[in-house]
Amino acid sequence: MLGETPSILGVIGVILVASGAYVLKSGAEGDMLEPLRRLWEERGVQIILVVILIYSVTANLDKIGVNMSSPILWPLTVYTLSSLFMLPIMAMNSGDWRNKIMADWKPLVFLGASGGAAVILQMTAIKLTLVSYVVSIKRLSIPLTVLLSYLYLGETDEFWYRIAGSVLMAAGALLIYL
Structure with a gap:
């Protein structure tokens, strides 16, 4: 989509990050096929696959948007429009939403500020390097x-x-860095 070609x-780093995530999901039973079986059996896993495709x-559209504007303006625009779109849906489905927000405003401000900072840092990284690298490194969370x-x-x-999967992911991140 963007014509970016990783080294x-x-x-190899991206593959290691994905493999580490797979090992994390395989679990102590040692059944390495279990995550694949879940693709066909669990509705939640099927939904997350759609999310991954989206x-x-x-992520590529973010790179285009950041390149056409800035790492601050792009997410500000996207999240503002998303919030405006979601506001009527929230208002219809959340009952007493105003009081809920007012009661918990301090943690909501913290979550908003930290989430906003994370998105701005992610968009800055997307502007500076390949999208596939940023997405893989983001998985280090x-x-x-x-x-x-x-x-x-x-x-x-x-x-x-979980540690074995984490080590694979960290090794993949190191290779991406190199």
């Missing part, structure tokens, strides 16, 4: 979540499979 190390297009869940929440279920 050989970049391609994101594969919108998964191993970070695994580590923080272990350290702060005491989550130990399937920890070593």
Whole structure:
């Protein structure tokens, strides 16, 4: 779509990141085909595949939008229009939404500010490098979540499979960096 071609190390890195995510999902049973079976059996997995397909297009559109404007103006425009579109839907389906927002405004402001900063940083990265690299590096939030869940929440279920998948993802990110 954009004519961007990753290096050989970049391609291997993207494959390692995807493989790490696959290992994370395979679980302690060691059944490496389980994630593939879930594609046919679980509605949620099928929906996320549609999301992945949509994101594969919108990530490229983000690059086009950022190149035509800026890493700040593009997400500001997209998220403002998305919010305006979603406002009537939220108002119809959320009952007493005004009071809910007013009651929880502090965490909502924090979430909005941190989410906005993350999007601006992502758009800056998209402007500076290949879209496929940015999308893969963004997936490093998964191993970070695994580590923080272990350290702060005491989550130990399937920890070593999660660490193995995380190491693959980190190795892939390193190859993308090189």
